[in-house]
Amino acid sequence: MSEFIQYTLQGLAAGGFYALSALGLAVIFGVLGVVNFSHGACYMLGAVLSAVLLAELNVGFWAALVIVPILMFGFGVLMERLLVRWLLELDPLYNFLLTFGLTLVIVEAVKQRYGVSGLPYQVPAGLGGQVTVGSVNLSVYAIFACLFSVVVCVAVGLLLTKTRIGMIVRAATESPDRTRALGINVGLWVTPVFGFGIALAGLAGVLAAPTRAITAEMGSNFIIILFAVVVIGGLGSILGAVVAGFLVGLVEAYGIAYAPTYAQIVIFVLMAIVVLVRPSGLFGREEVA
Amino acid sequence: MRSRTVQGTVAIAATASLALAACGGAGGPQSGGSSKLTDDKVVIGLLNDQSGVYKDLSGPNSKVAIEMAIEDYKAKYGDKAVAKDIEVVTADHQNKADIANSKAQEMYDRQKADIILDVPNSAAALAVATQAKNKKKLYINIGAGTTALTGASCNKYTFHWAYNTGVLARGTAGTITKAGGKKWNIVYPDYAFGQDMNKSFTKEITAAGGTVGQSIASPFPSDNFATFITKAGEGDPDVIGSMHAGGDLINFVKQFNQSSLKGKVQLAVGLMFITDIHSLGVDQFAGTQFTDAWYWNFDAQNKKWADRFKEKTNTRPSFAHAANYSAAMNYLEAVQEAGTDNADAVVGKLEGKKINDVFLRNGEVRKADHAVTHDVYLAKVKSSAPEEWDYEDIEKTIPAAEAYGEANPACSMS
Numbered sequence: 001m002s003e004f005i006q007y008t009l010q011g012l013a014a015g016g017f018y019a020l021s022a023l024g025l026a027v028i029f030g031v032l033g034v035v036n037f038s039h040g041a042c043y044m045l046g047a048v049l050s051a052v053l054l055a056e057l058n059v060g061f062w063a064a065l066v067i068v069p070i071l072m073f074g075f076g077v078l079m080e081r082l083l084v085r086w087l088l089e090l091d092p093l094y095n096f097l098l099t100f101g102l103t104l105v106i107v108e109a110v111k112q113r114y115g116v117s118g119l120p121y122q123v124p125a126g127l128g129g130q131v132t133v134g135s136v137n138l139s140v141y142a143i144f145a146c147l148f149s150v151v152v153c154v155a156v157g158l159l160l161t162k163t164r165i166g167m168i169v170r171a172a173t174e175s176p177d178r179t180r181a182l183g184i185n186v187g188l189w190v191t192p193v194f195g196f197g198i199a200l201a202g203l204a205g206v207l208a209a210p211t212r213a214i215t216a217e218m219g220s221n222f223i224i225i226l227f228a229v230v231v232i233g234g235l236g237s238i239l240g241a242v243v244a245g246f247l248v249g250l251v252e253a254y255g256i257a258y259a260p261t262y263a264q265i266v267i268f269v270l271m272a273i274v275v276l277v278r279p280s281g282l283f284g285r286e287e288v289a
Numbered sequence: 290m291r292s293r294t295v296q297g298t299v300a301i302a303a304t305a306s307l308a309l310a311a312c313g314g315a316g317g318p319q320s321g322g323s324s325k326l327t328d329d330k331v332v333i334g335l336l337n338d339q340s341g342v343y344k345d346l347s348g349p350n351s352k353v354a355i356e357m358a359i360e361d362y363k364a365k366y367g368d369k370a371v372a373k374d375i376e377v378v379t380a381d382h383q384n385k386a387d388i389a390n391s392k393a394q395e396m397y398d399r400q401k402a403d404i405i406l407d408v409p410n411s412a413a414a415l416a417v418a419t420q421a422k423n424k425k426k427l428y429i430n431i432g433a434g435t436t437a438l439t440g441a442s443c444n445k446y447t448f449h450w451a452y453n454t455g456v457l458a459r460g461t462a463g464t465i466t467k468a469g470g471k472k473w474n475i476v477y478p479d480y481a482f483g484q485d486m487n488k489s490f491t492k493e494i495t496a497a498g499g500t501v502g503q504s505i506a507s508p509f510p511s512d513n514f515a516t517f518i519t520k521a522g523e524g525d526p527d528v529i530g531s532m533h534a535g536g537d538l539i540n541f542v543k544q545f546n547q548s549s550l551k552g553k554v555q556l557a558v559g560l561m562f563i564t565d566i567h568s569l570g571v572d573q574f575a576g577t578q579f580t581d582a583w584y585w586n587f588d589a590q591n592k593k594w595a596d597r598f599k600e601k602t603n604t605r606p607s608f609a610h611a612a613n614y615s616a617a618m619n620y621l622e623a624v625q626e627a628g629t630d631n632a633d634a635v636v637g638k639l640e641g642k643k644i645n646d647v648f649l650r651n652g653e654v655r656k657a658d659h660a661v662t663h664d665v666y667l668a669k670v671k672s673s674a675p676e677e678w679d680y681e682d683i684e685k686t687i688p689a690a691e692a693y694g695e696a697n698p699a700c701s702m703s
Contacts, residue, residue: 010516013515116345117565212512213568213569215568
């Protein structure tokens, strides 16, 4: 039994992190309708930036949690202004291809500059060690990462549903013309939302830095799991991303515990079942064709 | 239609190479004049990963190492050098067997390479071995670990210079088990290399009187190992063996260090390179034991070579850089001895040769299977680095005979 609790806790800890990582993807899709394939690359940039800030400017983990998302916000704004915006009117496939191409450019650029074998990063002081209760234990950092992720997810959820800014953003995306008619500059809101989504990817990268290998390729496989998370949760749904994040974390942990070889397959089996039963995902809105 | 054209090209190339070989065999002068070299020069092909995961381990800096060998060869023989004009050509195989295959073909046929060096990644390595066999041109593998190169896929023109998975298992598993780490649990990535490592480790652990409680396969690639580590800790093992490589290994070790097993269970790593320690930071790997084919700061001879390498590259050499140097140097020495770059003559000079150089200690080019046997080292990662790249304490020299065992019975040269 204690083993089961152990695996459950580990699944939840991983799930919180998946939720935060998928959040930016959900925000950008929900608001702009863009499937941002470069989310994995931006996550990687977040981790690489924290390692570079530490190595070259001696900026630690806590400062990186603030600075990196701000830098990534700027990067996102540039991306939207220079590239993404020109394709918004077209089929979503165009932006998918654009961001796919961007991913290749970003990954190769990081390889050129920082090599391929990765950058060092330690667990920040105060977050090392484990918490042990009976025979169950979890690393302090995993607990921190999970709680931090949940707090950010809830905050973003509240921002979009309970504030005036959130209302404008939602109105601007659901019905841009009518929102414009009310005297709101819709175009003005699209850019910061995209930047915000990218900043969230960067934030997840910072959170990953102490516990994962920081390499140019670190986002390439991760993005696949994130897509599974947002598809299960329902594209664009923030609550969906959070619930699906935890679900995927748990399914993965139980998979590893009881059928290790199939640990990753079970995630995609889950995705296939969800898509078959509820094509729009657990919390997605039905598309009106 | 297309395959017909390819067949045609192959036929033409084959005929041409037969004609050339016949010409060489008759001892007649080559088209270029009095030189005994094909095309009047020796061409060394370096085929490796120039952009992916093994770029830092070997990659472009191996070209520098080969050029150092050429420099030394020319300095040693001066006017008497058989190979006066030596060219190095490089290509990136991107760790893909099909690209390695076509690049090797291109090197042998169009760039007139007399030898191909390096080729990390086992699948790519085996593809090139087939090319070497078909083209009857030399091939010295350095970066790949598969024992098939000197086993089922061995051939007259293929040599394996630095290490193989059997050596790693005998070195790490054998030594740690004999030292008291009897109860093992193994986690391995679920693809050819990982399965191979799991088998060889289990065999050596059992042979040394230890037991393997669990062998757990993990998906490849993977970045969430926390639960795998918990599972590997079940049953109170003395040692957890990680058979991962590259990014997976770094993920595994980072998450192992954050688990409650750190400090209680010993971590042994199947395949680890100095570049892995460099990227994770020495303190994260502190105390981890592994088998290394060569270490730059082992003795004065290695250090001197490493200093020279650093002047040119501003970094310290990995075992692969030193092995590329050693392979290129010994190839050129064999050309010198044979007086020609004719592949069969050079192979004749290499087979059975006993070598002591900066890379090989008590080295021998084993005639039976073309494994280049030499002393290897059980290394332990230091807890802090006195200087950048100074990460290993060599705990034990594993003699060549112990590390390599008997010649691979699966190999038949013909």
